Amino acid sequence: MSITKSSESVPSGTIRERSLAVATQAREEHSWLEKKLKPKKISARYPFKGKPLLYATCAFGSLGDALFGYNSGIMSGLLVNEVFISRFFKSYGGADGTTSGVDPSITGISVACLQAAAAVGALIAGRLGDMIGRKKCVRVGAFIYFFSSFIQMFAPGFATFIAGRTIQGVGVGFLSMTVPIIQTEIAAPHRRGLMEMFTRYRKRTIVGITVQMFAQINGINIISFYLPSTLSSAGYDNRKSLLFTAANALPYTAATIVTWWLADRWGRKPLLILGGLLMAVLLGVVCVFTEINVDVQVKANGQYAFVMLYNIIYGFTWGPMPWLLPAEIFPLRGRSKGMALATTSNWIFNFIIGMVSPDAFSGIHGYFYLVIAGFCLSSAVLVHFYYVETAHHSLEEIAVAFGDNAFADGDAEVMDMAGAKSEQVEYSA
Template identity: 30%
Template sequence: MSNSEAPHSRRVSTASDGLVHSSGGAGAGTRSRRSSMSGRSIRAPQIEMRGATSPLARAGIKSDNLMLFITCFASIGVLLFGYDQGVMSAIITGPYFKQYFHQPTSYEIGTMVAILEVGAFITSLACGTLADIFGRKNTLFWGAVIFSIGGVVQTFTTGFLMMVIGRIIAGFGVGILSMIVPTYQSEISPAENRGKLACIEFTGNIVGYASSVWFDYACSFLPGHLSWRLPLSIQSVLGIVLAAGSLLLPESPRWLLDNDRDEEGMRVLADLHGGGDPSEPRARLEFREIKENVVFIRTQGDRSYWSMWRRYRYRTLIAMSGQMFAQLNGINVISYYAPLVFEAAGWIGRDAILMAGINALIYIASTVPPWYLVDRWGRRPILLSGAVVMAVALGLCGWFLYIDAWYTPRAVVGCVIVFNAAFGYSWGPIPWLLPPEIMPLAFRAKGASLSTATNWLFNWIVGEATPVLQEVITWRLYPMHAFFCVCSFVVVYFFYPESAGVPLEEMGTIFGEEEGPVPQGDEEEEEEGLTEEELQARPIRRSISSHPRFQSEEERAARAAASKVAAAERARPSRLPSRLGRLFGSNAQAPDRRLYESLSRDEQ
């Protein structure tokens, strides 16, 4: 497909030899020959790199260095909405801000803070389709541009209405960035450290939040309205930097292959996994695995939201519920209104902002341990332990505010810091990692858009309601959010499978779903030594490193034996009650992951 062709011009046909071939518009015949089927699998195209790669690769930044650069730079995208979430928390307590907006009521403050989520909700839904049409890279660029425009409007606001309009426009940009950055990150990351890279990205979000709080604190010493206009202007500067830098990034190889731009996709994979060498086996196997999945998905037909809900309801509910609980668990009571929380506890004025800044630094530190734990422990243990600590911290926070003793201010600060640290380690990064990770390629952008829209919907509800609830139910607000933490523990324990280390193209295995064929041998030895039954009952491959191409004959034989046990495990009937079983699917439980522990240890 040429760059000007629309994605829907692709078609799927079944040739007389019974193999599935992909075709498209002009040039499809050439691509079909270059990516022709051999036996059971697609061959990677033979290409020359030359100058048709990203500017970063041409500058010599490839493989792990390229992956790390992309992760760190894409983190600016989440840094932006982290900064935007925190920047309002401190300026709303400033005397010049209150004077300019005529001592705004709690309802007006709630609207100025939370209206951003309305804009974010709208664009996060729309991006599910736009990202599939225009690509991940272009969507990232325009999200940064729109965010910058919103920052300019807020900086030069002339009153309440203009501030609200600026927050909505910035929200449009935030909705785009918060949906596209995790999707882009998941599609370029190898399975064995996909979680780590996503957690590094989340740290960027918290760095943005902490930066906004400390910048607000520094600007609080400035005279006049510059004390709150200057922090708002930084949003535009960061947005422009991200927009310019996004032009250097490569496009997602999975999006390129899904749009039949095979040679471009192969070049990106060569830069990411082959050090710029398109003949490197790991890059070619990654190409074949992705393309096999693309061809299989096209045989499934409709790629609408309704089709996603009908076929992948269980995955979609997990993606949405994770983001819902991330907000109901109480984080934005702290992120948006930390100075107000500390003022209620007895820290007044600039001291409240200082306490929020100290809390933000500890918040950053708490996001570092998941870098090393998320791919070793897995997603479930981190979410479960985080929910327990958060519930206890919020319950104690409410208790100390209730008794209103001499030590209440310090005790509340301690509880808030513990809560923030637990969230930063668990329910902060993981709900952003899961949606693009567990959704199949055909519905990855749409699934991420629904989950992100869920985030911003509940973000808005919490942001709008918090200043009012702080006045009406006072200390009871915190035990209420502690209750939601307990609910999130129960949901994760009973319904969330473990997805750590599972390749994106094999994610359906842990949900008991039928997935497309995955190449098990190299191009010259198609599926050597594996029977049809063993191919259908293959165990989970945790990364491209465990591909049979890189295993000895003994390891292949052991894997084939383990596959039979895995098949029996997947065939077991669901233990869910009948109604839940109909909702999530009869085979919704995950296979026993102990079957794969020895394989995981070998790979690590």
């Protein structure tokens, strides 16, 4: 590669002075809040560094994402807990300790209020993360979550419980938006895929939003939220329903570990397409077992077996991929806003699922699984025809696939930003 000057070169000292001037101007344009809260320096005050610090940061950061799974699991159990129902749903028809007399919309609100608040929290965190830094943003989210837990713990009634759960959703939104960004940015380049781009286009945003949308409407939280109730209606007692729901999480967790190996071996698109097709088939079988007129025990066992298979497939396809893909396709300077939009999409459709599902099951019963199966098929089609594969592709290849200029107009744009137009260079092989 040879480098030819397109104009007279400028002394390096001049470029350095101009760069410092640009940096000074950028600092002056920061808001008062940014100046107060933005970290002034990066402190290395940890007992270890390198890979141990990387792995520890990712592991403890993942606890923030795990809080959503914990909330989903605990709420699904509470909806079949007699003490909880008689205490908080007493005024809504749950005095007998069951939700059979409770309006489905009330049940939906108790589940979906967290998701609605998390969507708001993710949007706020997208801006706040750039202002105060990722670490402080995680701290704020963790504090909100901790504080709201006490509100729910000592809630005297349904309204207070919902208020606490709503506040908790804001904290979950902070963590679910910020933690994936931290994990992507601290990973080595060959581990994190696409990290830097110079332009942002509509197609990236569509991919980021739709992949998180389908992560929800493909049915995982319908299974998570309402599996205990489904198993109870199929013939299991409350104790077995809770036990089997907990056991169902084990193969799901194991399947997510497989993704570490498959994501780079097979690629992102094949995993998403395979997941969409297989989940559609499995949900169709679940619908059959839900509506078929057979022995209660056969019906319950059939439902549970295919729901477990569905969870395994989701665990290594649509579970982790929607969090990896947006972090890879958005450029560094726009990653916070891009991830905020994608994460907000996740929580909005999570909220919609939580609100609609009780009424849908009440109205069309097990046939609602066919609706979800249709979404799974649609997701596979969209991924095949619209998404871009990011595994094993360079920045330039992915940029071209998105229809971008690979080098930001031959680096002229970068030179302009530095205020050194006379230092433009032309690259030739």
